[in-house]
Amino acid sequence: MSKASAKSFSAFKNAGRLLTCLCFLLLTGLYAICQAPFSRGVNLTGWFQADNPGQIQLTKYSRQDLINIKSLGCDVIRLPVNLHSMTLGDPSNTLDPLFVKFLDSVIDLCEELNIYLILDNHSFDPVIDTSPDVGSILKAIWSQIAMHLKDRTDLILFEILNEPHGITTSRWGAIQGEVIAEIRAIDTKHTIIVGGSGYNSYDELKNLPVYTDANLLYTFHFYDPFVFTHQGASWTTPSMEPLAGVPFPFDQAEMPACPASLKGTWIESNLNNYPSDGTVARVQQLIDIAVNFRDSRNVNIFCGEFGVYIPNSGNTDRSYWYNAVRQYLDEKNIPWTIWDYQGGFGLFNKNSNELFDHDLNITLLQSLGLNIPPQTPFVITPETNGFLIYSDFICDQISDGSYGTGKINFYSTDLPNNGIYNLLWQDFGQYNAIVFRFKPFKDLSKLAAGGYAVDFMVRGNKPDIKFDIRFVDTKTDEQDHPWRMGITIDGTVAEWDRKWHHVHIPLSDLYEKGSWDNNSWYDPEGKFDWSAVERFEISSEFPVSSGQYVWFDNIHVTNLDTAQVREDRVVNVSEVSEQALPSLMIAPNPVRGHATVAYELAGEDHVDLSIFSLTGLKILTLDKGVRGPGLTILTWNGCIDPGKRIGQGMYFCVLTTSRFKVSCKLLVAGN
Numbered sequence: 001m002s003k004a005s006a007k008s009f010s011a012f013k014n015a016g017r018l019l020t021c022l023c024f025l026l027l028t029g030l031y032a033i034c035q036a037p038f039s040r041g042v043n044l045t046g047w048f049q050a051d052n053p054g055q056i057q058l059t060k061y062s063r064q065d066l067i068n069i070k071s072l073g074c075d076v077i078r079l080p081v082n083l084h085s086m087t088l089g090d091p092s093n094t095l096d097p098l099f100v101k102f103l104d105s106v107i108d109l110c111e112e113l114n115i116y117l118i119l120d121n122h123s124f125d126p127v128i129d130t131s132p133d134v135g136s137i138l139k140a141i142w143s144q145i146a147m148h149l150k151d152r153t154d155l156i157l158f159e160i161l162n163e164p165h166g167i168t169t170s171r172w173g174a175i176q177g178e179v180i181a182e183i184r185a186i187d188t189k190h191t192i193i194v195g196g197s198g199y200n201s202y203d204e205l206k207n208l209p210v211y212t213d214a215n216l217l218y219t220f221h222f223y224d225p226f227v228f229t230h231q232g233a234s235w236t237t238p239s240m241e242p243l244a245g246v247p248f249p250f251d252q253a254e255m256p257a258c259p260a261s262l263k264g265t266w267i268e269s270n271l272n273n274y275p276s277d278g279t280v281a282r283v284q285q286l287i288d289i290a291v292n293f294r295d296s297r298n299v300n301i302f303c304g305e306f307g308v309y310i311p312n313s314g315n316t317d318r319s320y321w322y323n324a325v326r327q328y329l330d331e332k333n334i335p336w337t338i339w340d341y342q343g344g345f346g347l348f349n350k351n352s353n354e355l356f357d358h359d360l361n362i363t364l365l366q367s368l369g370l371n372i373p374p375q376t377p378f379v380i381t382p383e384t385n386g387f388l389i390y391s392d393f394i395c396d397q398i399s400d401g402s403y404g405t406g407k408i409n410f411y412s413t414d415l416p417n418n419g420i421y422n423l424l425w426q427d428f429g430q431y432n433a434i435v436f437r438f439k440p441f442k443d444l445s446k447l448a449a450g451g452y453a454v455d456f457m458v459r460g461n462k463p464d465i466k467f468d469i470r471f472v473d474t475k476t477d478e479q480d481h482p483w484r485m486g487i488t489i490d491g492t493v494a495e496w497d498r499k500w501h502h503v504h505i506p507l508s509d510l511y512e513k514g515s516w517d518n519n520s521w522y523d524p525e526g527k528f529d530w531s532a533v534e535r536f537e538i539s540s541e542f543p544v545s546s547g548q549y550v551w552f553d554n555i556h557v558t559n560l561d562t563a564q565v566r567e568d569r570v571v572n573v574s575e576v577s578e579q580a581l582p583s584l585m586i587a588p589n590p591v592r593g594h595a596t597v598a599y600e601l602a603g604e605d606h607v608d609l610s611i612f613s614l615t616g617l618k619i620l621t622l623d624k625g626v627r628g629p630g631l632t633i634l635t636w637n638g639c640i641d642p643g644k645r646i647g648q649g650m651y652f653c654v655l656t657t658s659r660f661k662v663s664c665k666l667l668v669a670g671n
Helices: 064-072 097-113 135-149 169-185 202-205 264-273 280-297 315-331 364-365 445-449
Strands: 021-026 029-034 038-044 076-081 116-121 157-161 192-195 218-224 303-308 337-338 387-391 398-400 407-412 421-426 432-442 453-460 467-473 484-489 501-506 511-517 520-523 534-537 549-558 581-585 595-602 606-613 618-627 630-636 638-640 649-656 661-668
Touching: 064 076, 064 097, 076 337, 097 116, 116 135, 116 501, 135 157, 135 520, 169 192, 169 202, 192 303, 202 218, 202 280, 218 280, 280 303, 280 315, 303 315, 315 337, 315 467, 387 432, 467 661, 581 649, 581 661, 595 606
Parallel strands: 038 076, 038 337, 076 116, 116 157, 157 192, 192 218, 218 303, 303 337
Antiparallel strands: 021 029, 387 549, 398 432, 407 421, 421 549, 432 534, 453 501, 453 549, 467 484, 467 534, 484 511, 511 520, 581 595, 595 630, 606 618, 606 649, 649 661
16 A cells, blocks of 8 residues: 555544454354454553652543544543552552542543543553562552442453563563462452563463463563654664654665664664564554463453654654554454543644644644644734632643752642642752643733732741742754743742742843753843743752752732632641651762762662753662662672663763652762
């Protein structure tokens, strides 16, 4: 099939379609295979994939978003959840009540709208092998979920663990069987989704044990050919960021050369094999591995993830691949959920605002056989009224883009000024920031000229607290920079006495503060653009002493200076601040070659010792597991991959335990 013909595929109308039971004839007789009750859907990524319940942005998706997804012809949502971080951190792994509350609200919506919901335990790091001891936390968590949800509708499905890897399917299959038994001791109704190791590989399904439970759905993920679907991906080893322009199907005239940095790696080998691997026939052959497993075992299968990373792939080739995979899955009666709805693999146009009424990728929707809603051009118009940024929750069309090592709890119950929550920021260091991204960006030109102000409640616990508040405009091209317009907040603005103080600063009082872009600082040039504001930030631009706590409430832009302190009591600093923090040390620092990284724990604890960029991207995990008590000493060779040294610059080394997070700056110098 030509690429041109791929563009003209008619939409497959499937609204309201439910697959029930598919009966077919095998050589050995007639068998009834009860397929999944849903047919197609999306992964809602980045919603519950948080480090703790306090960082879940519950308002990221709304009832209307679920209605929109259903209108595309979808009847299922796979919800990735970082379940292992949704506990109170105690030995019994008790689920945090805040997480349970948020999860219930999503389940309520799905039940109201008759949408299937897969609770996907996405406690997953692609570079960290699945622990052979993972069964204890899986059984603890899933037994609690089963108890809590056993009487809810059968629209809910339980997926035990996303993409186990670095563990044999034989060992993983035994663990998975124990978790199934733990759930079934409580809940015999809800379907359980199971899969093999190797990142839920279709090749590993055959190595799973024969489970006696009849209410299982066997999952596999499909991203072949990998050099096509993941070109541009930074999280692979080695990084595939330099790879771009790989076509699908294979076309010699369009094939890029192997980037120099990937010569001699498995990626070069895959590119050499691409004439045979980059074909529709090969895609079908690989999917048939899962089909043959289904038919031989007489079980139900489900493709939980498939997709193509957007940045370095062509839209025509990308859509062609989706059509080839989707059509064959449908032909073989395999239900599916694409990875993902919004984001790097999503349904929206590249570099768009991802607005449902304006930015859907029509060619891709056609390839997936989804319904195509009307689309209209989106036009930014100046804001003429004030708006809320945070009030109990992050507000509409605003997302969390915070970075650094500080702990942010958007749902602190420490004496909010009004409402039920306030925002708590603690354990932050210099150059950390709470970031509220406006999507789409906002035109605040009329508000800036019309006497509007940024208005909020704030309180702190240390006399040396000092931070900037600022608006940041858009970066329009490589010659432009994201300019800052802000002001410094310190003890002269609000007294840090652990009581609420009202701050009201006219936008006209803010001043341009320069720009940090491409790892370089740019002094102010008078170029800040109020008509294209991308985000509002609270940033710790100054050295930070230990033990600082800052609370915020009711952050908004307004022309009224009428807010009042309604809660005048003194807040008690959380008990965690009274306990001894783990120690963390790096020497030498700056690092030029090898470095010693040491930390000391008061008692035994689960730890994660990792290196992050200034923007919060995890670059490398140095240590992970149960450690302590006492001193742990590691030697790091300065590499992020074998033979690939970390780049020069500033990073954060972060030690996370079940109760604490401590960090220190890490400087990497040239050799």
